[in-house]
Amino acid sequence: xxxxxxxxxxxxxxxxxxxxxxxxxxxxxxxxxxxxxxxxxxxxxxxxxxxxxxxxxxxxxxxxxxxxxxxxxxxxxxxxxxxxxxxxxxxxxxxxxxxxxxxxxxxxxxxxxxxxxxxxxxxxxxxxxxxxxxxxxxxxxxxxxxxxxxxxxxxxxxxxxxxxxxxxxxxxxxxxxxxxxxxxxxxxxxxxxxxxxxxxxxxxxxxxxxxxxxxxxxxxxxxxxxxxxxxxxxxxxxxxxxxxxxxxxxxxxxxxxxxxxxxxxxxxxxxxxxxxxxxxxxxxxxxxxxxxxxxxxxxxxxxxxxxxxxxxxxxxxxxxxxxxxxxxxxxxxxxxxxxxxxxxxxxxxxxxxxxxxxxxxxxxxxxxxxxxx
Amino acid sequence: xxxxxxxxxxxxxxxxxxxxxxxxxxxxxxxxxxxxxxxxxxxxxxxxxxxxxxxxxxxxxxxxxxxxxxxxxxxxxxxxxxxxxxxxxxxxxxxxxxxxxxxxxxxxxxxxxxxxxxxxxxxxxxxxxxxxxxxxxxxxxxxxxxxxxxxxxxxxxxxxxxxxxxxxxxxxxxxxxxxxxxxxxxxxxxxxxxxxxxxxxxxxxxxxxxxxxxxxxxxxxxxxxxxxxxxxxxxxxxxxxxxxxxxxxxxxxxxxxxxxxxxxxxxxxxxxxxxxxxxxxxxxxxxxxxxxxxxxxxxxxxxxxxxxxxxxxxxxxxxxxxxxxxxxxxxxxxxxxxxxxxxxxxxxxxxxxxxxxxxxxxxxxxxxxxxxxxxxxxxxxxxxxxxxxxxxxxxxxxxxxxxxxxxx
Numbered sequence: 192x193x194x195x196x197x198x199x200x201x202x203x204x205x206x207x208x209x210x211x212x213x214x215x216x217x218x219x220x221x222x223x224x225x226x227x228x229x230x231x232x233x234x235x236x237x238x239x240x241x242x243x244x245x246x247x248x249x250x251x252x253x254x255x256x257x258x259x260x261x262x263x264x265x266x267x268x269x270x271x272x273x274x275x276x277x278x279x280x281x282x283x284x285x286x287x288x289x290x291x292x293x294x295x296x297x298x299x300x301x302x303x304x305x306x307x308x309x310x311x312x313x314x315x316x317x318x319x320x321x322x323x324x325x326x327x328x329x330x331x332x333x334x335x336x337x338x339x340x341x342x343x344x345x346x347x348x349x350x351x352x353x354x355x356x357x358x359x360x361x362x363x364x365x366x367x368x369x370x371x372x373x374x375x376x377x378x379x380x381x382x383x384x385x386x387x388x389x390x391x392x393x394x395x396x397x398x399x400x401x402x403x404x405x406x407x408x409x410x411x412x413x414x415x416x417x418x419x420x421x422x423x424x425x426x427x428x429x430x431x432x433x434x435x436x437x438x439x440x441x442x443x444x445x446x447x448x449x450x451x452x453x454x455x456x457x458x459x460x461x462x463x464x465x466x467x468x469x470x471x472x473x474x475x476x477x478x479x480x481x482x483x484x485x486x487x488x489x490x491x492x493x494x495x496x497x498x499x500x501x502x503x504x505x506x507x508x509x510x511x512x513x514x515x516x517x518x519x520x521x522x523x524x525x526x527x528x529x530x531x532x533x534x535x536x537x538x539x540x541x542x543x544x545x546x547x548x549x550x551x552x553x554x555x556x557x558x559x560x561x562x563x564x
Numbered sequence: 565x566x567x568x569x570x571x572x573x574x575x576x577x578x579x580x581x582x583x584x585x586x587x588x589x590x591x592x593x594x595x596x597x598x599x600x601x602x603x604x605x606x607x608x609x610x611x612x613x614x615x616x617x618x619x620x621x622x623x624x625x626x627x628x629x630x631x632x633x634x635x636x637x638x639x640x641x642x643x644x645x646x647x648x649x650x651x652x653x654x655x656x657x658x659x660x661x662x663x664x665x666x667x668x669x670x671x672x673x674x675x676x677x678x679x680x681x682x683x684x685x686x687x688x689x690x691x692x693x694x695x696x697x698x699x700x701x702x703x704x705x706x707x708x709x710x711x712x713x714x715x716x717x718x719x720x721x722x723x724x725x726x727x728x729x730x731x732x733x734x735x736x737x738x739x740x741x742x743x744x745x746x747x748x749x750x751x752x753x754x755x756x757x758x759x760x761x762x763x764x765x766x767x768x769x770x771x772x773x774x775x776x777x778x779x780x781x782x783x784x785x786x787x788x789x790x791x792x793x794x795x796x797x798x799x800x801x802x803x804x805x806x807x808x809x810x811x812x813x814x815x816x817x818x819x820x821x822x823x824x825x826x827x828x829x830x831x832x833x834x835x836x837x838x839x840x841x842x843x844x845x846x847x848x849x850x851x852x853x854x855x856x857x858x859x860x861x862x863x864x865x866x867x868x869x870x871x872x873x874x875x876x877x878x879x880x881x882x883x884x885x886x887x888x889x890x891x892x893x894x895x896x897x898x899x900x901x902x903x904x905x906x907x908x909x910x911x912x913x914x915x916x917x918x919x920x921x922x923x924x925x926x927x928x929x930x931x932x933x934x935x936x937x938x939x940x941x942x943x944x945x946x947x948x949x950x951x952x953x954x955x956x957x958x959x960x961x962x963x964x965x966x967x968x969x970x971x972x
Contacts, residue, residue, distance in 0.1 A: 226856070226857070227856070227857030228856070228857050228873075266639070449859075451859075454856070454859065457856075458855075458856040463854040463855075464854070464856070465854055466854075468640075468852045470847045470848075470849050470850070470852075471842070472599075472600070472601070472841035472842050472848075472870070473599070473600030473601050473841075473870040473871055473872040473873075473885075473886075473887075474858060474870065474871050474872070475842070475869075475870050476866045476867060476868060476869050476870070476871065476881075477867075477868060478867055478868045479867070480866060480867060480868075481865075481866075482860040482864055482866050483860065483861070483862050483864065484860070484861060484862050485859075485860050486856075486857045486858070486859050486860075487857055487858050487859075487860060488857040488858075488873070489601075489857070489872065489873050490842065492842065497860075501857075502857075
């Protein structure tokens with residue numbers, strides 16, 4: 192893909208952090224580890240780069256140390272550029288205090304957007320995991336002359352299990368007709384992926400209008416209030432997506448990658464997912480190792496049994512240990528003869544020999560960062 | 565504009581590696597894959613970075629496409645520097661005409677201008693086909709302490725094997741008295757590792773001398789050579805220069821042949837071999853190809869192996885090194901083998917005691933290599949090799965020692 196200087200990408204690194212407060216205690220949504228070797232921000236960032244978007248601003252809020260460490264100069268996403276490149280936009284509120292919503296955040300970073308020569312802006316969050324080519328979205332947006340094009344996917348919505356869902360309905364002309372936030376319904380719906388394309392000019396208009404009226408919420412003030420006034424249209428993304436909106440769904444989303452079809456959709460050969468390089472050795476399997484249906488990242492040293500699990504970089508599993516149905520984050524060390532089942536261990540957890548840790552599939556046991564057991 | 569460097573490293577990467585046959589058909593030897601995610605050149609380049617040497621000239625000549633692309637701007641090894649960094653140095657044309665590199669000494673002679681730009685005190689000369697972790701800065705310190713003109717890194721080898729190497733004969737202070745290439749009756753067991761530290765002014769003098777001498781001999785129709793071991797070291801010894809042997813302790817392996825390449829890979833699976841690729845204080849860096857974690861399926865059976873990112877394993881992998889993006893299908897068997905990046909081992913295929921090159925396809929029912937225990941005459945046994953981008957079609961057999969470079 193060649194470079195499209197006409198498009199600016201903006202990623203909200205901290206949107207919906209509170210839904211996974213255990214995981215975001217010491218990090219942003221964007222820096223939550225996912226899928227063995229990634230952080231959530233890798234997915235929107237790689238999709239943008241693979242769509243030719245080489246100018247990206249990352250809007251941060253708080254706790255962004257791990258995010259800065261992960262992104263660095265943007266080199267691993269090919270975003271260490273003279274033209275465009277990666278820009279980290281730390282919080283700055285003209286009204287004092289932390290920004291209050293998407294529109295307020297955009298108002299606060301507007302000088303960055305203003306400076307860009309791009310004509311269009313793509314906005315995305317980090318809590319939706321998917322691989323998407325924005326090129327056809329942009330084409331549809333310009334072809335239809337829409338003010339805003341919202342990207343959605345058809346998916347099963349369950350008010351019991353899903354949090355922070357925005358359900359969209361469109362009329363026969365594919366124009367937005369209704370917007371429901373966390374409705375008490377269940378069934379197949381158009382779920383907004385919190386991604387959209389609009390022109391910089393139009394974005395400026397709505398951001399400044401909202402600021403002058405002290406309005407912050409994009410969903411409420413624009414999508415719900417102005418759906419008849421503005422030409423808001425939908426683009427259906429038909430590939431695999433999942434949303435990280437609870438610790439339980441984080442667990443389920445990781446385990447979805449054990450399904451070949453979903454894994455192949457997310458890790459499309461033509462649209463690689465980039466991430467910070469760890470320079471770990473290959474995975475080393477010992478003499479008595481026994482691995483079934485698992486996703487294993489580099490630098491792991493496995494001497495025991497691993498089944499139906501995701502092992503992140505540099506995990507050690509000792510002899511005689513059995514790890515089942517678990518999500519084991521990077522640098523976790525599990526000793527010998529342990530039994531680990533339905534567990535999420537955060538980064539650098541240490542489990543000494545002969546320990547038994549058991550969660551349940553519906554309520555996995557979460558062990559915090561650097562925990563020692 | 566160029567600031568002075570204490571040390572510049574020159575990496576000799578132009579060798580054809582003809583004894584690796586099919587594996588170096590389109591690839592220079594230093595770019596041959598090793599150890600699941602590396603290429604041979606990752607070892608000297610990572611050693612340079614870890615030793616604090618940030619200026620490296622890589623002398624290339626044979627099939628440079630893959631190697632050039634791999635080295636790129638040197639960023640994976642932290643060698644993309646404002647001043648210094650890694651530079652690929654191919655042969656070039658001058659007003660006097662163009663010439664290939666005519667030996668290891670001549671390759672450096674032709675790039676003296678590159679070295680001079682950094683005005684170094686010392687030049688470290690390295691090869692591109694050895695597996696080892698070494699702190700070159702300690703060797704440079706040893707060179708300085710001894711007020712040496714040249715320091716040669718040596719390793720103690722078993723006496724039975726000494727005749728395969730260049731052997732150094734030293735006095736009690738490690739001063740080199742004599743150097744014999746592949747002696748029939750070795751007087752010492754200190755083998756040269758092909759790693760040299762030179763005081764630059766001395767090296768420069770001898771490079772120019774050797775160049776002039778060799779050219780004169782050529783004009784007279786006499787035998788000539790422009791080689792480090794054979795010419796530079798020998799001349800320096802003849803002139804009673806201060807040559808010292810720096811004894812290296814640790815893992816070092818020459819991977820010049822198919823058997824030694826296979827052995828060096830298998831060494832990684834042996835707990836008694838002291839080569840740790842997981843030591844965070846001395847990482848071996850390599851260029852990453854952004855693949856997802858490896859997926860191990862329900863039918864997989866993996867034991868004592870190393871497997872890299874992006875692989876899909878649903879068959880048996882035993883005592884093997886599997887590189888990135890490899891597929892081992894259900895009911896396929898890989899034993900005591902090396903499977904290079906992107907290769908596919910189809911269901912029902914058996915690969916044992918073999919090397920399968922990058923992007924090759926082993927169709928179902930084919931059988932590559934054989935367990936030495938199943939070969940009557942041990943002399944008939946050897947590693948079976950399938951080169952890069954080769955398809956072995958259904959039901960075909962590749963015998964031990966056989967090397968396949970084209971589709972069969």
